[in-house]
Amino acid sequence: MSRKIVVGVTGASGAVLAFEALKLLEAMGVETRLVISRGAAYTIQHELGDDGMDRLCGMATTVYEPENMMAPIASGSSPGHGMIIVPCSMRTLSAVAYGLGDSLLTRAADVTLKERRPLVMVTREAPLHLGHLEAMEKVTRMGGIICPPVPPFYSMPETLEGMYTQIAARAVSTLGLERVAALKSWETP
Numbered sequence: 001m002s003r004k005i006v007v008g009v010t011g012a013s014g015a016v017l018a019f020e021a022l023k024l025l026e027a028m029g030v031e032t033r034l035v036i037s038r039g040a041a042y043t044i045q046h047e048l049g050d051d052g053m054d055r056l057c058g059m060a061t062t063v064y065e066p067e068n069m070m071a072p073i074a075s076g077s078s079p080g081h082g083m084i085i086v087p088c089s090m091r092t093l094s095a096v097a098y099g100l101g102d103s104l105l106t107r108a109a110d111v112t113l114k115e116r117r118p119l120v121m122v123t124r125e126a127p128l129h130l131g132h133l134e135a136m137e138k139v140t141r142m143g144g145i146i147c148p149p150v151p152p153f154y155s156m157p158e159t160l161e162g163m164y165t166q167i168a169a170r171a172v173s174t175l176g177l178e179r180v181a182a183l184k185s186w187e188t189p
């Protein structure tokens with residue numbers, strides 16, 4: 001069976017990371033099921049341009065509307081190998097922490113947790129208040145992986161694009177599928 005990963009994109013800053021993650025998953029031959037929150041429409045247009053939404057959707061194997069609760073990824077009976085939410089807003093983090101399932105995206109995350117599949121959340125906000133940290137703790141206790149987009153300064157990326165790739169590669173590698181070829185590992189100089 002081919003590997004299937006749900007990719008959720010929310011309205012946090014960092015839409016370019018969704019693009020990078022989809023590119024890496026495509027290169028790994030992974031089937032991607034994309035769901036973009038309504039809130040992400042603003043950040044995608046602002047950060048990726050007017051064609052950003054089309055470019056993101058064009059990289060996925062299947063695209064679902066966030067209101068489509070009839071989609072296979074709304075059910076644990078549909079086979080899958082995990083989910084990455086990139087970037088992940090504090091709103092979506094909070095919804096997942098409390099099992100809201102109020103959209104296809106948050107429902108798919110809830111399903112991923114209940115089926116004990118890897119759920120990686122690239123949470124982006126700074127600074128963080130106690131509510132954010134408590135939501136992160138709750139998700140972590142439920143088995144989710146909080147993987148903020150922290151730049152790997154030690155890998156000395158020469159371009160911003162190189163930095164985006166490394167941040168996305170770190171998050172994708174956390175899904176535990178296989179080694180992500182683009183990920184630069186630390187080697188003692």
Ligand SMILES: Cc1cc2nc3c(=O)[nH]c(=O)nc-3n(C[C@H](O)[C@H](O)[C@H](O)COP(=O)(O)O)c2cc1C
Nearest residue numbers: 010011012013037039040042089090091092124125
């Ligand atoms: C330009 C812009 C940047 C934003 N950046 C962030 C962010 O980095 N983190 C965050 O939690 N919310 C951010 N927001 C707010 C979210 O988009 C907003 O809370 C939205 O309701 C999230 O909904 P969603 O989780 O369903 O996508 C940003 C909004 C805009 C317009």
